[in-house]
Amino acid sequence: MNGKLLFLGKADIKSLDIHVEEIIKAIEKGFIDISDGNTELPHKPSIHPRPDCFLRALPGYLKGIDLAGIKWVSAYPTNRQKGLPIVSGLILLNDPQTGLPLSLMEGNWITAWRTAAVSAVAAKHLAVKESATLAICGAGVQGKTHLAALSTVLPHLQRVKIFDPDPAALELFLQQEATAYPDLDLQGVPSAQDAFCKAQVVVTAAPMMSKPLAIIREKNLEPGMLLLPVDLDSYFAASAFKACRTFFSDDTDQLLWLKNQGRFAHVEKIAGDYSQLLSGQIKGRQDNNDCIMAISVGIAMGDLVTAGLIYNRARDRNVGVWLDL
Template sequence: MSAVTMIPTADTVPTTAPTGTTIDMLYLDEPQMIAAGVKDMESCMEVMEEVLVLVAEGDYRMAGNSANSHGAQISFPATSPFPTMPVDASDRRFMAMAAYLGGRFDTAGVKWYGSNVDNRDKGLPRSIHLIVLNDKETGAPFAIMSGNLESAYRTAAVPGAAAKKLAPVDAARLGIIGPGAMNKSALHAMTLARPSLTDIVIHGRRRSTSESFADYVRAHYPQFTTIEISDTVEGAVSDCDIVSEAVTGLVGSENYPYIDGDWIKPGAFLSLPANLRMDKDYTLSGRARLLVDAKKIYEAWAEEYPAPSHETAFGMIGLYWQDLIDDGALDESRVVNIGDVFSGKAPGREFDDQPILFSVGGMGVEDVAWGKTVYENAVQAGLGTALNLWKTPDLA
């Protein structure tokens, strides 16, 4: 059970709208987030499907002039004359992902995190997340919460929801490319989406990380009766019904893992939330269905970063598709919002056995939705610590 510093009562639980001038907040640490259901992947997948339909319909706002920016990022130079300033390194940045989401969520919020791949040498996650939720009318914060599990689960729940609808119904073999934390939560989502999975093949840049992931599978997922480690990406793609690729690192296609379209099994579902390189000819051929979490976030990235954005900004395959659209090589109608598939406005496949390539960029609206859901669970369960911002503001 979570260690609760103070159990909120009816008088102390913050509401989304402050009464009078008093502003109270609910703080949830990681154990309290767990007790409030942040790791309930099945529920998270249902929430993410709802979110993505709202996004496809336009009932949301995010940062930037287009209201579709992934967030505001602080990055660092390769060298600096200032001795205390950090310098550029793999995954080193600070990011604020602000969003408002409508529908029943009707809440604004922000996920703020710092990231440095060297954290792993200190026993820390690569990124350390904090989430703040705010009342839409006054702007008053009503929740502050630990964000790492929230972020990991909502990230995996998005392709999990898509796989539940679009992966082969009798999927048996799962390919894992990038055996890290992101694919641990993805593994949870995919086994819920397709309980029929029995075989798993794992590819990592280091044999040791693949072996560690295999040990994790043995300990937590006994339904996998066959566990293989592949020295190649091809081995984790060929003959797999579902593939989850989650490799982060340096920008530039020479640093991205490569998947050849000829390796992809007919009808396979590929979850692609990270850096990836694929053939232009395969992309343009129509052999695979090109789905994204939200087309407009890739358009916003392409506006914010010089072309080719896939080379200079971020390695998600959806940004490569946007580069091709901007070049006039790919018809923009070929890229489809998953929310339109969920709502029935667009087909999942154009023909039987068409592979699905699903690009996942990640959006602050997802953090708002899952954060709000977990907050409501916490209030109902009496979890968290009530914090007061002020009784009366000094500078009203």
């Protein structure tokens, strides 16, 4: 609508019943579009108003679905002690024809689910096919969305081991998720090392601090393990990186930029990114004994394809509030 902006809050977005399988499918197509050169995804400028905190812009244009927009997102690990979300953000969609804004929507729901969906895409193509044990380090929002997303792409999944340094958060996670996954054996464990033991797929989702925890070492890794850090290099010591056979990423250029900034200092042998993997330009897992790390640095494509799903369904169902510009 000319002169109108559709505002969508979290309750509006949740009411649309968009399932993680839809997001995974849309993101897989988005990676193919990247491979075909049908996207414009600049690097992400950031500001850092407080130590270990940031605000970041993720702009992008997706030619395949003719969608432009930007996410403005913050991450403040100190918010947990204040009872506030660690991550918060907004997404603005624009009409590529006119540049006019189309929709402003709450960004936390999208960030949570698109991140997990990207990890699911990586697991679908890189995990050992018979993977039966998933480990999740971090019983927060990302832990919950990753459980949902990964359980859809790991058909042999039987058990999930969860660690969180906050016992109350871990207990709440187990209480809430056990009823949602009656066919899975959900186990709370006392340490990250216990979570890694005998797991085939591992998600790490700690707060992203300037000084990484670096508590996981080579001895904690299992043959054939797929590592899915969504918290930069927070958990892994140098020996763990060196033990990985190869590395993949959602965006190799941004991973290399982060490496130049001092993160992922020990990452070598980068095979390529998910767009190359899905388009067949590079090979995935070569050996079921190889330990592989698939690093998600976060790109606007996932935010925008998810926001596009939301915007289209909201218009179809007359959900949200139209605001005058």
